[in-house]
Amino acid sequence: MASLVIAEHDNASLKDATHKTVTAAAQVSTPVHVLVAGENCAAVAEAAARIAGVEKVLLADAPSYARQLAEPMEALLLSITDKYDAILAPATTTGKNILPRVAARLDVGQISEILKVISPDTFERPIYAGNAIETLRAPEGKKVITIRITAFAAAGEGGRATIEQIVAASDAGHSKFAGEALSKSERPELTSAKVVISGGRGLGSAENFKLLDSIADKLHAAVGASRAAVDAGYVPNDYQVGQTGKAVAPDLYIAVGISGAIQHLAGMKDSRKIVAINKDEEAPIFQVADYGLVGDLFKIIPELDEELSKRGYK
Amino acid sequence: MKVLVPVKRVIDYNVKVRVKADQSGVDLANVKMSMNPFDEIAVEEAVRLKEKGKATEVVIVSIGPQQASETIRTALAMGGDRGILVKTDQMVEPLAVAKILKAIVDAEQPGFVITGKQAIDDDANQVGQMLAALLGWPQGTFAHSLELADGSARITREIDGGLQTIEVKLPAVMTTDLRLNEPRYASLPNIMKAKKKPIEEKSPADLGVDITPRFKVLKISEPPKRNSGVKVSGVPELLDKLKADGVI
Numbered sequence A: 001m002a003s004l005v006i007a008e009h010d011n012a013s014l015k016d017a018t019h020k021t022v023t024a025a026a027q028v029s030t031p032v033h034v035l036v037a038g039e040n041c042a043a044v045a046e047a048a049a050r051i052a053g054v055e056k057v058l059l060a061d062a063p064s065y066a067r068q069l070a071e072p073m074e075a076l077l078l079s080i081t082d083k084y085d086a087i088l089a090p091a092t093t094t095g096k097n098i099l100p101r102v103a104a105r106l107d108v109g110q111i112s113e114i115l116k117v118i119s120p121d122t123f124e125r126p127i128y129a130g131n132a133i134e135t136l137r138a139p140e141g142k143k144v145i146t147i148r149i150t151a152f153a154a155a156g157e158g159g160r161a162t163i164e165q166i167v168a169a170s171d172a173g174h175s176k177f178a179g180e181a182l183s184k185s186e187r188p189e190l191t192s193a194k195v196v197i198s199g200g201r202g203l204g205s206a207e208n209f210k211l212l213d214s215i216a217d218k219l220h221a222a223v224g225a226s227r228a229a230v231d232a233g234y235v236p237n238d239y240q241v242g243q244t245g246k247a248v249a250p251d252l253y254i255a256v257g258i259s260g261a262i263q264h265l266a267g268m269k270d271s272r273k274i275v276a277i278n279k280d281e282e283a284p285i286f287q288v289a290d291y292g293l294v295g296d297l298f299k300i301i302p303e304l305d306e307e308l309s310k311r312g313y314k
Numbered sequence B: 001m002k003v004l005v006p007v008k009r010v011i012d013y014n015v016k017v018r019v020k021a022d023q024s025g026v027d028l029a030n031v032k033m034s035m036n037p038f039d040e041i042a043v044e045e046a047v048r049l050k051e052k053g054k055a056t057e058v059v060i061v062s063i064g065p066q067q068a069s070e071t072i073r074t075a076l077a078m079g080g081d082r083g084i085l086v087k088t089d090q091m092v093e094p095l096a097v098a099k100i101l102k103a104i105v106d107a108e109q110p111g112f113v114i115t116g117k118q119a120i121d122d123d124a125n126q127v128g129q130m131l132a133a134l135l136g137w138p139q140g141t142f143a144h145s146l147e148l149a150d151g152s153a154r155i156t157r158e159i160d161g162g163l164q165t166i167e168v169k170l171p172a173v174m175t176t177d178l179r180l181n182e183p184r185y186a187s188l189p190n191i192m193k194a195k196k197k198p199i200e201e202k203s204p205a206d207l208g209v210d211i212t213p214r215f216k217v218l219k220i221s222e223p224p225k226r227n228s229g230v231k232v233s234g235v236p237e238l239l240d241k242l243k244a245d246g247v248i
């Protein structure tokens, strides 16, 4: 039959997570269709139609999908899943919110946050904070899958899919959007940045945390954090990297004042190169770091900033 | 209003999990087990609702082996009123957990269910959403804060871009995120009192739920190992190395 990918977007632009999910979907079942559900999101549908390997884009444009709340999304998906043998979404907070509802209503289990498609019915996924990898085979029938976006390459551009408008499904209206407080940043997104610099409890305060900004600017890095830094209020929740935060896998990950608890490692140990800056030479973070700098971060960070300037990074 | 809180017994979050050499699973022998940390947050929130007079009774449910009753006891010591143990020695997949919970909700008629967002063993992040769907209820996942009113709940959620607030009609399911509250430690007198609180035992069959796994686990393997690298002498050496690696 075919697979259906739920597009990740904010009504204005299509997120890269969609391209990665298309790559996974193509390994499970083809052709690949993409569902763009939102409000005034025609531009997103056009962008989705340009992804290589996508045959058709379904566009559901209605006020009830403006925030992709789980309940109306469930109703919409159930109205079209008949035609698909796999439904996939990125394991973002949107995908994780919606997809288990769809799986339950289809009476199938969901396969969460896969790392690899071994064959169309066999998948690898992390369990126990990535301390073990489970290989599991799904039974016959529909597959409902979320994917870890750092584990798949993005499908390219150059597609010429058709766009089909679909009608909104009825929704009981039991939930409604009431507001948001989004972190504003000119920096690249954590999950797609090539360089990430993260701070932990060692930074000591929200004020000190800003020390990382100048380095992030010079390296075009995203800024992340450990749970302890978020809990202490140094930075907002969406900075959290780890088992229960975001998984990242940049070319370079710099951990500053982070001890390296397994829950943190779960979210960053697939990075290509890891640098750890910590005053405790026994800190577990050094066990996964390619390069370790033992010392006081309040001395090292300004030095690093200055040395980058000297070498022409602006 | 009655509040239902499902709690799972899992390997303690401090334990370094080891994969068995024959790849059949992870080593659970003599390993410390505890309540799933997100479920502690769920219990705490329910108990606070009771303390504020918004909940009348907090019912704790766990699905698992006999020892899961210890996890229920912990929740009762934190302030839960009574427990239900759905006893099974089998592995129960999230969909089956959700079906069991639905059967319990049908019988108990709570107005609000609070689950953890994720069990730290299977890392599935499914049960709360599945339960809500099976019940036809709305959900507020990854809760950062909660305001409960008559007939509705205002839930602020931790999402990838920041925070989002939604309003859901009751009955509803909420799943907890880390910042919702800081769970209390049970006091000794409360631990003693909890010993007298009732725990009812049932089986999945009593509830009419088939828990036969749908998925076949082919193997559980070690993740790729990362070798620890080198300590560098200072910032210039670090930058030289990163440059040579082509990552800056």
Ligand SMILES: Cc1cc2nc3c(=O)[nH]c(=O)nc-3n(C[C@H](O)[C@H](O)[C@H](O)COP(=O)(O)OP(=O)(O)OC[C@H]3O[C@@H](n4cnc5c(N)ncnc54)[C@H](O)[C@@H]3O)c2cc1C
Residues within 6 Å of the ligand: A199, A200, A201, A202, A203, A225, A226, A227, A228, A229, A240, A241, A242, A243, A244, A245, A246, A256, A257, A258, A259, A260, A261, A262, A263, A264, A267, A277, A278, A279, A280, A283, A295, A296, A297, A298, B013, B037, B038, B120
């Ligand atoms: C259910 C659950 C889920 C969790 N999920 C996550 C998650 O997703 N992500 C996550 O990160 N954590 C998570 N955690 C928390 C995790 O267990 C750790 O508590 C947390 O990662 C610790 O953060 P940290 O390294 O910043 O703080 P700490 O462990 O306190 O480490 C601070 C480090 O800073 C160093 N330091 C201090 N001062 C300086 C200085 N001046 N110069 C240099 N170094 C200095 C210290 O040597 C120390 O190593 C979770 C925990 C639980 C129970």
Ligand SMILES: Nc1ncnc2c1ncn2[C@@H]1O[C@H](COP(=O)(O)O)[C@@H](O)[C@H]1O
Residues within 6 Å of the ligand: B006, B007, B008, B009, B036, B038, B039, B042, B061, B062, B063, B064, B092, B094, B097, B114, B115, B116, B117, B118, B119, B120, B122, B123, B124, B125, B126, B127, B128
């Ligand atoms: N065996 C179980 N018994 C009771 N509650 C459970 C069980 N499994 C999962 N849950 C609940 O569902 C939440 C999410 O689990 P999961 O979907 O498996 O990640 C947990 O935090 C618990 O609140």
